[in-house]
Amino acid sequence: MKFESASFHVHQPLESSSEPGFMTPEQIKGFKPLAWVESKDMPQAVARARTRMEVAGVWAPNQILGRRYSIGCVALEITQRCNLDCTLCYLSEHSESVKDIPMEEIFRRIDQIKLQFGPSNDIQITGGDPTLRKRSELMEIVRYIRKIRMRPTLMTNGIAATRDMCQELVKNGLNDIAFHVDLTQERKGYKTEMELNRFRKDYIERVRGLPIAVIFNTTVFKDNFHEIPDLIRFFKANTDVVGMASFQLQADTGRGVLKKRDQVISLDSVAEKIQEGAGTKISFDTARIGHPRCHKYGLTLEANGKLFDFFDDPTLFNMLIEKTRTLELDRTNKVRLVKNIFKWLMQNPDFIAPALKFAFRKIMEMKWDLLKARRMGKLSFFMQNFMDASSLELDRIHACSFMVMTPQGPISMCMHNAKRDDYILQPIQLKSEQMWNPLTGKTEGCCGNEKKSESL
Numbered sequence: 001m002k003f004e005s006a007s008f009h010v011h012q013p014l015e016s017s018s019e020p021g022f023m024t025p026e027q028i029k030g031f032k033p034l035a036w037v038e039s040k041d042m043p044q045a046v047a048r049a050r051t052r053m054e055v056a057g058v059w060a061p062n063q064i065l066g067r068r069y070s071i072g073c074v075a076l077e078i079t080q081r082c083n084l085d086c087t088l089c090y091l092s093e094h095s096e097s098v099k100d101i102p103m104e105e106i107f108r109r110i111d112q113i114k115l116q117f118g119p120s121n122d123i124q125i126t127g128g129d130p131t132l133r134k135r136s137e138l139m140e141i142v143r144y145i146r147k148i149r150m151r152p153t154l155m156t157n158g159i160a161a162t163r164d165m166c167q168e169l170v171k172n173g174l175n176d177i178a179f180h181v182d183l184t185q186e187r188k189g190y191k192t193e194m195e196l197n198r199f200r201k202d203y204i205e206r207v208r209g210l211p212i213a214v215i216f217n218t219t220v221f222k223d224n225f226h227e228i229p230d231l232i233r234f235f236k237a238n239t240d241v242v243g244m245a246s247f248q249l250q251a252d253t254g255r256g257v258l259k260k261r262d263q264v265i266s267l268d269s270v271a272e273k274i275q276e277g278a279g280t281k282i283s284f285d286t287a288r289i290g291h292p293r294c295h296k297y298g299l300t301l302e303a304n305g306k307l308f309d310f311f312d313d314p315t316l317f318n319m320l321i322e323k324t325r326t327l328e329l330d331r332t333n334k335v336r337l338v339k340n341i342f343k344w345l346m347q348n349p350d351f352i353a354p355a356l357k358f359a360f361r362k363i364m365e366m367k368w369d370l371l372k373a374r375r376m377g378k379l380s381f382f383m384q385n386f387m388d389a390s391s392l393e394l395d396r397i398h399a400c401s402f403m404v405m406t407p408q409g410p411i412s413m414c415m416h417n418a419k420r421d422d423y424i425l426q427p428i429q430l431k432s433e434q435m436w437n438p439l440t441g442k443t444e445g446c447c448g449n450e451k452k453s454e455s456l
């Protein structure tokens with residue numbers, strides 16, 4: 001089976017080694033982004049994701065990449081600047097001296113993401129902190145992503161994301177906002193994650209009532225690992241606004257000062273801590289997203305302050321992920337979500353009976369809490385097991401579900417972080433054939449005359 005990616009020329013599936021063999025510095029240096037291939041439609045993009053999973057040796061009945069999705073999400077870095085300097089920052093030492101890339105290049109990358117992975121995919125607008133980009137340009141970027149039928153997500157530490165800005169972002173089509181709040185940010189005077197709830201509460205009020213999906217990101221390291229259960233209890237109490245709690249496991253990459261993670265931190269140990277706070281078992285192995293050593297994902301329903309595992313029927317899950325590719329699961333609008341599911345069931349009557357049986361079982365499980373609560377929320381959990389820059393595993397890189405858009409195409413976030421300067425310090429050729437210089441922010445003409453680009 002020949003794989004299109006120029007940098008990928010193995011003809012038989014890679015053994016997913018128990019003892020992961022790490023890539024050599026030469027292999028990392030020579031590794032190229034995913035080869036540029038235009039998808040004529042979503043099914044073709046999804047089929048290519050399936051090939052990628054098969055070649056990486058992680059294709060399985062519960063693999064959602066290559067069935068429902070062509071990619072988990074793609075990060076679009078619109079600035080390298082940030083107003084924090086986290087102890088586990090993945091940016092490079094050069095990041096602060098790099099100017100914001102021109103809007104023309106940003107639009108080109110957005111178009112490429114859609115052409116490569118198909119419509120209705122998540123584009124994470126990130127950085128650095130994207131709220132530091134000129135506000136009018138940030139709005140234009142969100143608007144453009146929505147206009148070409150992709151889903152814009154904003155990744156921010158929230159400092160500059162005022163209610164007013166959040167309202168304007170939603171008006172321009174923002175789908176999700178992910179607030180990053182944790183102790184690696186060293187916010188002055190805050191010594192525990194529970195003390196940082198002051199910021200989480202503030203950010204929740206900034207987006208309360210807006211038609212947007214709200215996520216909180218937490219980097220897990222030795223100083224906050226023990227607080228995960230309390231964090232879950234906080235999110236559990238705020239499911240009227242918060243829909244997902246996402247945990248990034250410490251990795252030795254970028255300019256962060258805290259290097260290798262403590263042995264206690266792993267996908268399994270963080271999953272245990274989450275279940276401790278959730279007060280229930282969560283089926284983290286039902287859904288597979290890319291490589292099993294990269295992620296764990298779980299979904300719960302919330303009623304009366306209690307969480308109930310949603311993915312506890314793997315057989316039904318496996319049946320559904322293939323068939324529901326066309327079913328739009330709108331995270332921002334519950335009514336539209338239920339309508340879409342109902343419409344899909346009418347078009348797929350074979351699934352009405354198993355779906356009703358599942359719904360009835362869940363309602364019976366939750367009945368007393370539903371009666372008391374009079375409302376039902378949901379809370380999903382996502383874990384991202386980032387790799388150290390010096391310990392990259394080739395099969396995981398090839399099965400990557402979370403990529404970054406570079407001038408040459410999408411590449412695994414872990415690989416990008418390991419050689420970020422190769423991309424951010426690269427001059428960019430513009431349509432005018434002029435070269436944009438990332439350190440000066442100027443465009444140099446093919447005949448050497450210089451002009452300063454608009455944005456910083």
Ligand code: SF4
Nearest residue numbers: 294385400401413414
């Ligand atoms: S970014 Fe890294 S941890 Fe995440 S899916 Fe890609 S290879 Fe795996």
